[in-house]
Amino acid sequence: MLESRVTDSLVPAWPAARGKSDTAAPMGEALLRVESLHKRFPVTGRRGAMLHAVDDVSLHIGAGESVGLVGESGCGKSTLVRLLARLLDPTEGRIVYAGHELADIRAVRFARTPQRAAIQMVFQDPSDSLNPRFSAREAIREPLRLLAGMSMAEADARVDEVALQVGLPLALLPRFAHQLSGGQKARVGIARALAVKPRLLILDEPTAALDVSVQAVVLQLLAQLRRELGLSYLFVSHDLNVVRLLTDRVAVMYLGKIVEVGPSEAVFRAPRHPYTQALVSAIPGQGPRIKLVGEVSSPIDPPAHVCRFHGRCPQGEDRCAREAPPLLRLGAREVACHFAQ
Amino acid sequence: MSQPALLEVRNFGLEFRTRGGVVHALEGIDLSLNKGEIVGLVGESGSGKSVLSYALLGISDRAARVTSGSAMFGGMDLLAASERDLADLRGREISMIFQSPRTALNPIRRVGQQLEDVLRRHAAAPGADLNKSLKERAVQALRDVAIADPERRLAAYPFEMSGGMCQRVMIALALACRPSLLIADEPTTGLDVTTQAAVMDLITGLARERHMATLFITHDLALAADYCDRIVVMHAGHAVESAPTKALFAAPRHPYTARLMSSSPGERSTIASLEPVPGNLPDLKRGDLPACRFAERCERTQPRCRGERPRLEAADAHGVACWHPLHEAVAVAEAAHA
Numbered sequence: 001m002l003e004s005r006v007t008d009s010l011v012p013a014w015p016a017a018r019g020k021s022d023t024a025a026p027m028g029e030a031l032l033r034v035e036s037l038h039k040r041f042p043v044t045g046r047r048g049a050m051l052h053a054v055d056d057v058s059l060h061i062g063a064g065e066s067v068g069l070v071g072e073s074g075c076g077k078s079t080l081v082r083l084l085a086r087l088l089d090p091t092e093g094r095i096v097y098a099g100h101e102l103a104d105i106r107a108v109r110f111a112r113t114p115q116r117a118a119i120q121m122v123f124q125d126p127s128d129s130l131n132p133r134f135s136a137r138e139a140i141r142e143p144l145r146l147l148a149g150m151s152m153a154e155a156d157a158r159v160d161e162v163a164l165q166v167g168l169p170l171a172l173l174p175r176f177a178h179q180l181s182g183g184q185k186a187r188v189g190i191a192r193a194l195a196v197k198p199r200l201l202i203l204d205e206p207t208a209a210l211d212v213s214v215q216a217v218v219l220q221l222l223a224q225l226r227r228e229l230g231l232s233y234l235f236v237s238h239d240l241n242v243v244r245l246l247t248d249r250v251a252v253m254y255l256g257k258i259v260e261v262g263p264s265e266a267v268f269r270a271p272r273h274p275y276t277q278a279l280v281s282a283i284p285g286q287g288p289r290i291k292l293v294g295e296v297s298s299p300i301d302p303p304a305h306v307c308r309f310h311g312r313c314p315q316g317e318d319r320c321a322r323e324a325p326p327l328l329r330l331g332a333r334e335v336a337c338h339f340a341q
Numbered sequence: 342m343s344q345p346a347l348l349e350v351r352n353f354g355l356e357f358r359t360r361g362g363v364v365h366a367l368e369g370i371d372l373s374l375n376k377g378e379i380v381g382l383v384g385e386s387g388s389g390k391s392v393l394s395y396a397l398l399g400i401s402d403r404a405a406r407v408t409s410g411s412a413m414f415g416g417m418d419l420l421a422a423s424e425r426d427l428a429d430l431r432g433r434e435i436s437m438i439f440q441s442p443r444t445a446l447n448p449i450r451r452v453g454q455q456l457e458d459v460l461r462r463h464a465a466a467p468g469a470d471l472n473k474s475l476k477e478r479a480v481q482a483l484r485d486v487a488i489a490d491p492e493r494r495l496a497a498y499p500f501e502m503s504g505g506m507c508q509r510v511m512i513a514l515a516l517a518c519r520p521s522l523l524i525a526d527e528p529t530t531g532l533d534v535t536t537q538a539a540v541m542d543l544i545t546g547l548a549r550e551r552h553m554a555t556l557f558i559t560h561d562l563a564l565a566a567d568y569c570d571r572i573v574v575m576h577a578g579h580a581v582e583s584a585p586t587k588a589l590f591a592a593p594r595h596p597y598t599a600r601l602m603s604s605s606p607g608e609r610s611t612i613a614s615l616e617p618v619p620g621n622l623p624d625l626k627r628g629d630l631p632a633c634r635f636a637e638r639c640e641r642t643q644p645r646c647r648g649e650r651p652r653l654e655a656a657d658a659h660g661v662a663c664w665h666p667l668h669e670a671v672a673v674a675e676a677a678h679a
Contacts, residue, residue: 072533073504181621182386211385211560213618216604223612238533241606245615282534285563285607289538295489 030060031232032084032200037093039079043300051300053079055256061200066226066233068243068264070279071253074296077236078204080253084234085121085202086110117147120198125209126185130177136188137173140195147196158195166191167221183214187221194225200232207242219246240283244268252276255299255308262333272333272340274313290314315339346373347554348522353410353420355396362626366392367578370410371653374522377552379545381565381586384575387622390558394524396420398437399427414522433463436515438544440527442507446499452510453479453495456517463518482513486543505536509543516547523548526558541568562605566590574598577622577634584659592668594661597635633663641665
């Protein structure tokens with residue numbers, strides 16, 4: 001009951017930040033800018049063969065902006081997230097955070113750079129990502145000790161502060177993960193990421209493990225925190241309805257490439273890329289569905305001149321097998337398809 | 342409807358005896374399924390939907406005790422049946438598709454072997470050609486679930502296949518003996534929306550084609566709405582509302598159902614329009630559970646709700662277990678759900 005009272009007082013009016021279009025965020029102001037990012041993994045047992053997990057991805061996230069990242073499992077969104085959180089080293093490309101080039105800093109050394117605290121991550125399932133032998137207080141305190149170099153007393157004071165911010169009752173702080181409900185664990189995961197005052201939060205399916213009623217509370221909390229703290233979000237999810245609610249812009253990935261980017265509301269209302277169209281039509285509770293036939297083509301050394309969606313695409317033509325479509329700007333949208341209007 | 346239901350659960354109660362006390366997991370559940378009907382069993386985690394389906398198959402945890410009721414399936418009470426009779430029934434007459442196919446499939450046996458195991462146990466035709474006919478039927482089972490190149494896939498291990506493909510194999514296993522009742526427990530959890538749609542199309546398509554009754558367990562109301570004829574909503578071990586899908590969405594009668602709908606992000610929701618269900622599930626170990634288990638989370642609670650359990654009348658087309666429901670029952674014909 002305590003939980004519900006706390007959250008009731010947190011239910012926000014939807015922030016005015018909504019509708020800030022991507023055209024209003026020029027490249028110069030981007031908090032995070034990714035240019036031609038590639039990540040290729042060697043394939044075991046096949047000499048020279050490379051799996052192209054992330055293939056020439058460019059993306060920017062403005063200060064205070066929330067960007068969604070959607071796509072099927074295996075499309076490379078987790079690899080992209082791990083590159084941006086600097087847990088993985090890119091093969092090629094640039095990752096520029098507030099004017100600092102991050103792509104050159106090795107992942108193993110990144111923990112000791114100041115940008116580590118500025119880019120934080122909220123992981124998918126709080127039951128798996130919280131150390132079972134840490135109390136909630138210890139879990140939230142750890143990054144403060146390691147990244148902010150705080151004394152025990154300073155860190156504890158900050159833990160109390162951030163716990164209140166995320167609506168986690170202080171009485172729950174001595175508890176271990178298994179003594180907390182799903183919603184409470186999600187709050188601990190968010191508090192832990194927020195403790196070191198990041199400017200960019202990468203949220204990897206933060207509500208996938210939660211029941212709908214708890215999910216609603218956590219989504220509202222995330223919207224409110226972003227508004228109050230002026231945070232930027234990169235929000236990864238395969239629940240498109242959730243992405244639509246929480247983001248200004250959305251990027252759709254297919255087999256390592258971004259195939260469509262644009263204002264979330266517009267992309268979901270009128271998707272332009274055939275893959276986005278199929279994805280949106282598969283959301284339950286909609287009208288007729290576009291059924292995709294055929295298998296996803298292989299991400300191992302894909303031919304550079306063929307559209308990745310060719311073979312599954314309802315509109316595919318010969319041209320799609322000869323010439324891979326580049327990501328082109330169409331108004332506020334960018335779409336990688338020869339047939340996008 | 343003079344035809345008897347395929348499955349008729351009456352006043353079913355079940356509890357778990359644990360070191361921490363007795364968990365009153367299910368109480369007074371009434372549920373019926375007709376031949377060929379697709380019924381959604383919807384509720385949040387802890388509502389008892391999986392416990393109910395496990396109990397029907399006789400695969401409950403050892404700590405489980407049936408406290409009341411019956412579950413008639415084709416003249417046989419599943420709750421009173423011997424393990425031997427149940428073993429004959431499982432996989433042949435009643436099948437189950439489990440959540441997370443990767444853990445439900447045997448990781449060290451080939452797909453073909455697993456399929457043949459089921460076929461051999463239940464439907465082996467005696468004769469010298471046993472192995473050949475088993476293989477043919479296994480191939481056919483994979484073909485039925487639209488797996489390309491089924492002959493080659495027989496030799497695959499589960500880890501060699503994608504999540505969607507594993508789920509197709511689970512479906513093939515469950516349907517290999519053409520059961521009359523299928524229980525699908527969150528069959529699409531963890532799958533992408535596009536794969537989810539393909540798997541649901543497959544299950545419901547085969548169900549319609551074979552006139553198979555399907556109990557579809559999910560926490561996703563919108564998904565249930567897309568595929569089910571009727572939906573039963575569960576909360577904390579009670580069935581709280583049962584209605585044809587269109588009627589339920591046109592006018593939910595139980596306050597919990599209504600809240601569940603308004604807390605789910607949909608096409609038209611905004612972040613402010615989401616209304617979480619207040620409070621948490623009550624602790625089912627408590628000795629002083631209110632008679633209506635939603636009473637402590639409900640805005641419409643009256644003293645009667647705590648003292649006297651509202652019953653879901655199975656005979657009603659749109660039944661609700663509530664003393665103060667939101668709407669009177671609306672005729673199905675008028676219901677217009679987009």
